[in-house]
Amino acid sequence: MSFALLFSGQGTQHPAMLPWLADDPLVRRTCAQLGVDDWRRALADPNWAERNDNAQTLLTGLALAAWGQLAPMVPSPAAVAGYSVGELAAFSAAGVIDPATTAALAPRRAEAMDRCAARAPGGLLAVSGLAEQKLEQLRVEAGLELAIRNGNASVVLGGPIAALDDAERMAQAAGAQCTRLRVNVASHTPWMREAAESFSLALAEVPFRAPQVVLFSNAGDRIRDAKSARAALAAQIAQTVRWDECMENISARQVRCVLEVGPGQALARMWNQRYPAIPARACDDFRSADAIAAWLNSHAEP
The missing domain is CATH 3.40.366.10 (Malonyl-Coenzyme A Acyl Carrier Protein, domain 2)
Structure with a gap:
């Protein structure tokens, strides 16, 4: 086996x-x-x-x-x-x-x-359903970093709480699926x-x-x-x-x-x-x- x-x-x-x-x-x-x-x-x-x-x-x-x-x-x-x-x-x-x-x-x-x-409260936001280029644009505009890459169109973004809130609103407006992960640190x-x-x-x-x-x-x-x-x-x-x-x-x-x-x-x-x-x-x-x-x-x- x-x-x-x-x-x-x-x-x-x-x-x-x-x-x-x-x-x-x-x-x-x-x-x-x-x-x-x-x-x-x-x-x-x-x-x-x-x-x-x-x-x-x-x-x-x-x-x-x-x-x-x-x-x-x-x-x-x-x-x-x-x-x-x-x-x-x-x-x-x-x-x-x-x-x-x-x-x-x-x-x-x-x-x-x-x-x-x-010192810098943060978290993670899973985003999927957007093209890779759109995801990268979203990340940059929100001021976040790429925490986890599960695939070209499925990522987890990390950073400060306010930036995550902005990213979630922008992603949903663009038709993406978003999930705020149950963590309170900007891991990775x-x-x-x-x-x-x-x-x-x-x-x-x-x-x-x-x-x-x-x-x-x-x-x-x-x-x-x-x-x-x-x-x-x-x-x-x-x-x-x-x-x-x-x-x-x-x-x-x-x-x-x-x-x-x-x-x-x-x-x-x-x-x-x-x-x-x-x-x-x-x-x-x-x-x-x-x-x-x-x-x-x-x-x-x-």
Whole structure:
């Protein structure tokens, strides 16, 4: 079997996510980090769920736990990537950082980003349905930066709140589809440069290893050694996530299916729209780990 493993970003977290996830030591450690007894009950409070520090810590810990519970049941993936904060879990799944260290890094990443946001409040706006040239014109006129590129006509713009408000009005007037993401920082833009530098210092204290499986970064490049892994994980905080290139690189590995680990089905949906001949499913689609493993195994080589 040849499959790719994708780790979701934040913004679609919800109390019913990962319905099959067992309450293992990593889940309990994540709850202790957050000071909550029940993470599902905590997510039911939108104010709690949308806080950057809560979301990044919770989603990283749960993604690590989910893959830890699935990994013994399936072969190693042929390729791994993570979307935004999902890169933390992806790098761990690829063997670059151990799970416990990765879980401890998530709140430090969020803290660095929140410090930037406190000085320059911002956010993210998903825009689709406009030609690439129109999207770029909108970005420039609104004074925003390109945070995430999912495709030529599907992007996420980031920047100050007032600029996002202007961009949303302009985009809707032009007939675009807009969604304000449930984040309160201008992730993956120059407004997060200090956060990237701060997180780089935190990563310098952490032992890194070369990936044990093929690993792609949000910069669209393959990570081949510990040094480039450390640099990429910090830099992506303030640089554009080139997810379209990430998907192209994974497709080139000729995988037979794709599994998204995390909340929602956003990455699986994007993949299926782009590569309909290669099926993608999300962990949120299943009621048990056994069912996920069975689906992956059903795409084994004959």
